[in-house]
Amino acid sequence: MNFRGNLRRLINEVGCDFIHQLPYPHVDLFYWRPDDGTINFGDHLSIVVVDHLLRQFGYTLADEVPRQARLFAIGSVLHYARNGDVIWGSGVNGRPGQGDLNHRVQNLDVRAVRGPRTREVLQRRGISVPEVFGDPALLLPQLFPNRFRPTAKKPWVFVPNLHDLNLVDPTADTVVSPLGSWNRRIDAILEAELVLASSLHGIIVAEAFGIPARYVRLSSGEAEFKYHDYYEGTGRFAVEFATSIDEGREMGGAARLNLDHRALMNAFPIDLWSGKN
Known part of the structure; x- marks a missing residue:
């Protein structure tokens, strides 16, 4: 691995997202990025x-704020959390070595x-957690109301998780690689009448826009925990997983999701920027 790759790995390990x-x-926004x-x-x-x-509130991530903070939003990244971090929508990963919080x-x-x-994992640690659930990517239709629309150009597509990329042909017309620009991934997902995915956010994006989706478990590269959690x-509850693309089709x-989008939106920690509780 080259120097840049080693540096990025070090950054992820210590939990700092900006070089x-x-x-x-x-406010540092922490999110996971591949080492390469x-x-x-x-x-x-x-x-x-x-x-x-x-x-929409008139702020940016580059703003000076009343106090230094670190925010976790999208991703199964809570094993990187440190005391005092702010959590809005993140989840526990569930993989061995990444299944819980740091013991400190x-x-x-x-x-x-x-x-x-x-x-439940956080509560077992004695941490107070409100009953407000949802991955923030579910808010994409509300945040971009006129930008993305389902087109139903294809009967189905498959969105692999990074660990499953070697199990499919990434050049196939029915495969939407998780690597690349966020907007083009969304455009490609919204072309399908049915989305099959081992990528959690392939499922989330599809369902956010009302497209039926099914988790296809092609490998054990990801723990089932985060899919059940979502x-x-x-x-x-008790959603059945497919074990092949054909079975998923x-x-x-x-079943369609049931989510209070307003509760998730209202839970956004704008006070980190405004200083008002």
Whole structure:
């Protein structure tokens, strides 16, 4: 691995998301990025959603704020959290070695989490967690009401998780790679009548825009925890997973999500910028 890759890995390990820190109090938005510098669209949606929502309030991520803070929004990244971090929609990963909080973490400022399974993990640590659930990527239709629209150009597409990329042909017309620009990934997902995915955000984006979707578990690269956490956070329990693309096509989409978008939106920690509780 080259120097840049080693540096990026170090940054992820210590939980700092920006190489060049701003020289004044600001809000660091933490989100996971691959070591090789590529963009995994689901994780990158964190900066898209937070930045766009902030601008509606008249703020930016570059603003000086009353006190230094670190925010976790989209992603299964809570194993990187440190004492005092602010949580709005993140979840526990569930993979071995990444399945829980760092043992040193005793207090977090939690505004919302992805689902009830994450809430239970945090509560076992003695951390207060409100019953406000949902991945912030579910707010994309509300944040971009006139930009993205389902087109139903294809009967189905498959969106693989990074760990499953080697199991599919990324050049196939029915495959939407998770690597690349966030807007083009969304455009490609919205071309389908049915979205099959091992990428959690392939499922989330489809369902946010009302497209039926089904989780296809092609490998054990990701723990089932985060998928159950997402489904249960949107009011669906005991959702069945497909074990192949063909089985997923036969099963069709899961039941439609049930989410209070307003509760998730209202939980956004704008006070980190305004200084008003």
